[in-house]
Amino acid sequence: MREYKGLFSLTKMAAVLDVSRSGYYAWTRVGYIPGPRALAPQERDRKVKEAFDKSKQRDGARRIQVELAMHGDRHDVKTIADSNHKLSVAPNLLAQDFTASGPNQKWAGDITYLLTSEGWLYLAVIIDLYSRAVIGWSMNTRMTADLVCDALQMALWRRGFPRDVIVHSDRGSQYCSHAYRDLIDEQGLRQSMSRKGNCWDNACVESFFHSLKVEAIQYEPLMDREGMRQAVFEYIEIDYNRNRRHSALGYLSPENFEKQKVA
Numbered sequence: 001m002r003e004y005k006g007l008f009s010l011t012k013m014a015a016v017l018d019v020s021r022s023g024y025y026a027w028t029r030v031g032y033i034p035g036p037r038a039l040a041p042q043e044r045d046r047k048v049k050e051a052f053d054k055s056k057q058r059d060g061a062r063r064i065q066v067e068l069a070m071h072g073d074r075h076d077v078k079t080i081a082d083s084n085h086k087l088s089v090a091p092n093l094l095a096q097d098f099t100a101s102g103p104n105q106k107w108a109g110d111i112t113y114l115l116t117s118e119g120w121l122y123l124a125v126i127i128d129l130y131s132r133a134v135i136g137w138s139m140n141t142r143m144t145a146d147l148v149c150d151a152l153q154m155a156l157w158r159r160g161f162p163r164d165v166i167v168h169s170d171r172g173s174q175y176c177s178h179a180y181r182d183l184i185d186e187q188g189l190r191q192s193m194s195r196k197g198n199c200w201d202n203a204c205v206e207s208f209f210h211s212l213k214v215e216a217i218q219y220e221p222l223m224d225r226e227g228m229r230q231a232v233f234e235y236i237e238i239d240y241n242r243n244r245r246h247s248a249l250g251y252l253s254p255e256n257f258e259k260q261k262v263a
C-alpha cells in the first residue's frame with residue numbers, strides 16, 4: 001500500500017486487500033515487517049488466483065489444488081475454494097455459540113470429501129445444533145451449489161419448513177452461491193458464515209465428520225462410490241441419529257434426546 005499510495009486511494013487499497021486503514025497507519029508508525037506466517041495466506045491466495053487465471057477462469061478448487069501441488073504447494077481443497085471466489089459473504093451470527101433451547105433455532109452445514117476406488121465423493125450435511133441430529137445431507141461426485149442446496153432442502157422438508165432459523169456454514173463458494181442464498185431467502189432463514197480461515201466457528205460439523213470417518217470408513221476396505229453412499233446412509237440414519245450416544249446430550253442419541261426434550 002505504501003508503494004502505490006501515490007496511484008490509488010488508501011480506502012480502495014484497504015478494501016481490495018481486506019485490511020483496515022488504522023492497521024496500515026499503525027504499521028507505518030512502527031515499521032512493522034510481517035513474518036512468514038502472516039504473509040502465507042496472502043501468498044496462497046495470490047497463487048490460487050494465478051492458477052485460476054491461467055486456466056482462463058475455468059478450473060475449480062480441485063483442479064487448482066492439483067496444479068499447485070505439482071509445484072510443491074499443498075493446500076486443503078476447501079481452503080482453495082474459499083480463496084477462489086469474490087461472492088458476498090454473510091455475517092457470523094452464530095459466533096461459536098453452539099447451544100440452542102429447542103430444535104430449528106440453529107443449523108450448521110459443511111462439506112467433506114470421501115475417497116473411493118472410483119475417485120472423490122463429496123458429502124454435504126445440515127446439523128441441528130440443539131440435538132446434533134443430521135437433518136439434511138447430500139452426496140455427489142461434484143462439489144457444486146446443488147450439493148449444498150439439496151442438503152438444505154432435505155433439512156427443510158424433514159423439519160416442516162421452519163422459518164427464521166440461523167443456518168451457519170463456512171465461506172465456501174457453494175454457500176455464497178446465488179442458488180443457496182436465494183433458497184435461504186425464499187424460506188425465510190438467516191444465513192451465517194464463519195470468519196475467514198477459522199475452523200472453530202463450525203466445530204460441531206467438523207466433529208461429526210471426524211466421527212463418520214473414524215467409525216464408518218477408516219478401517220474398512222476402500223469402497224466404490226455406491227458402497228460409500230450405502231455406508232454413509234447407514235451411519236447417518238441408523239448409527240448416528242438413532243443410536244450413537246453423544247456426550248453433549250447426556251449420552252443420549254440425537255433422536256432420543258429430541259424425543260425426551262421436545263415431547
